[in-house]
Amino acid sequence: MRVGILTGGGDCPGLNAVIRAVTRKGIVNHGFDILGIKNGWLGLIEGKIYPLDLNSISGILPRGGTILGTSRTNPFRVEDGVGKIFSHIEKFEIDAVIAIGGEDTLGVAKKLSDKGLRCVGVPKTIDNDLSGTDYTFGFDTAVSVVAEALDRLHTTAEAHHRVMVVEVMGRHAGWIAVEGGLAGGADIILIPEFPFDLNEICAQILKRRERGKLFSIVVAAEGAKPQDASLITQTSERDAFGHVRLGGIGNMIAREIEMRTGIDTRVTVLGHIQRGGSPTAFDRILATRYGIAAIDLVKDEKFGLMVGLKGNRIVAVPLEEALAEPKTVDADLYDMAKVFFG
Numbered sequence: 650m651r652v653g654i655l656t657g658g659g660d661c662p663g664l665n666a667v668i669r670a671v672t673r674k675g676i677v678n679h680g681f682d683i684l685g686i687k688n689g690w691l692g693l694i695e696g697k698i699y700p701l702d703l704n705s706i707s708g709i710l711p712r713g714g715t716i717l718g719t720s721r722t723n724p725f726r727v728e729d730g731v732g733k734i735f736s737h738i739e740k741f742e743i744d745a746v747i748a749i750g751g752e753d754t755l756g757v758a759k760k761l762s763d764k765g766l767r768c769v770g771v772p773k774t775i776d777n778d779l780s781g782t783d784y785t786f787g788f789d790t791a792v793s794v795v796a797e798a799l800d801r802l803h804t805t806a807e808a809h810h811r812v813m814v815v816e817v818m819g820r821h822a823g824w825i826a827v828e829g830g831l832a833g834g835a836d837i838i839l840i841p842e843f844p845f846d847l848n849e850i851c852a853q854i855l856k857r858r859e860r861g862k863l864f865s866i867v868v869a870a871e872g873a874k875p876q877d878a879s880l881i882t883q884t885s886e887r888d889a890f891g892h893v894r895l896g897g898i899g900n901m902i903a904r905e906i907e908m909r910t911g912i913d914t915r916v917t918v919l920g921h922i923q924r925g926g927s928p929t930a931f932d933r934i935l936a937t938r939y940g941i942a943a944i945d946l947v948k949d950e951k952f953g954l955m956v957g958l959k960g961n962r963i964v965a966v967p968l969e970e971a972l973a974e975p976k977t978v979d980a981d982l983y984d985m986a987k988v989f990f991g
């Protein structure tokens with residue numbers, strides 16, 4: 650069999666670990682030819698496809714990014730994009746495609762599956778907001794980055810008696826903010842699922858001061874929003890999947906806190922630091938397990954599925970189940986985080 654593999658959407662630590670596992674098991678155990686597709690769905694549109702061998706995947710396990718490159722290309726928004734994909738599938742004699750991505754990349758995989766492409770999905774996003782799996786790889790690394798940043802910010806916040814606002818990624822879901830905030834001992838965590846009240850936040854900060862704690866750490870997901878207000882965006886432009894570029898909530902909150910309380914406040918936007926660099930051991934293992942499971946599904950000719958983690962078991966779920974709706978933070982977890990607010 651000839652199996653193509655691609656990485657689409659925002660990059661994420663652990664992508665190379667999946668590519669390595671698919672290639673290794675595909676070649677060594679199943680006797681397949683593995684073909685790397687460059688830059689997500691764009692590579693299938695442009696025919697940028699090349700063979701992967703054991704040497705091309707040697708040494709990539711700890712490396713962040715993706716040796717295949719990525720893009721946010723939506724073939725359904727490119728002129729004859731889908732037609733070109735199917736003609737390259739034929740030209741390169743590709744029997745199946747493993748698509749590693751989040752809701753956008755896997756959404757395309759689902760639509761192409763419906764048109765006859767034999768496809769298996771692997772869930773990737775630091776945001777951890779895909780349904781059908783308890784965890785996406787990359788999330789654990791992002792949470793570790795946030796926790797380390799909060800440890801560092803604690804000492805400088807305490808020294809200067811400041812409020813530190815930390816903006817983290819998380820478009821529809823506040824997983825990184827909640828778990829990173831819990832791990833790093835944040836005093837307030839703001840997430841898209843539960844719109845916040847600035848008066849309440851300021852009251853919590855002032856109450857903490859009265860208690861003798863002269864600094865506060867506030868973590869805000871980029872998609873968090875105040876009650877009765879809309880998302881804060883950087884531009885009004887949308888990408889090929891209709892997403893606006895978020896960012897700015899941290900600055901807005903810091904400005905308001907300083908104005909309303911008179912306390913010296915600073916902002917740190919962690920941005921793409923959360924997505925770059927080496928994956929944690931957890932993410933390397935999860936990504937490896939996903940890669941092995943994905944190539945085994947191809948071997949068994951089971952398509953239209955996404956691999957996932959349920960408890961500690963690797964499972965296969967229909968792509969539509971994974972895409973039905975984003976997996977968001979539930980009230981129970983957020984209530985637990987709130988125990989440590991203020």
Ligand code: F6P
Pocket residue numbers: 659660751774775776818819820871895
């Ligand atoms: O992968 C999802 C994500 O991490 C979102 O949280 C964030 O809004 C987005 O990527 C930013 O990605 P980029 O800067 O690559 O467009």
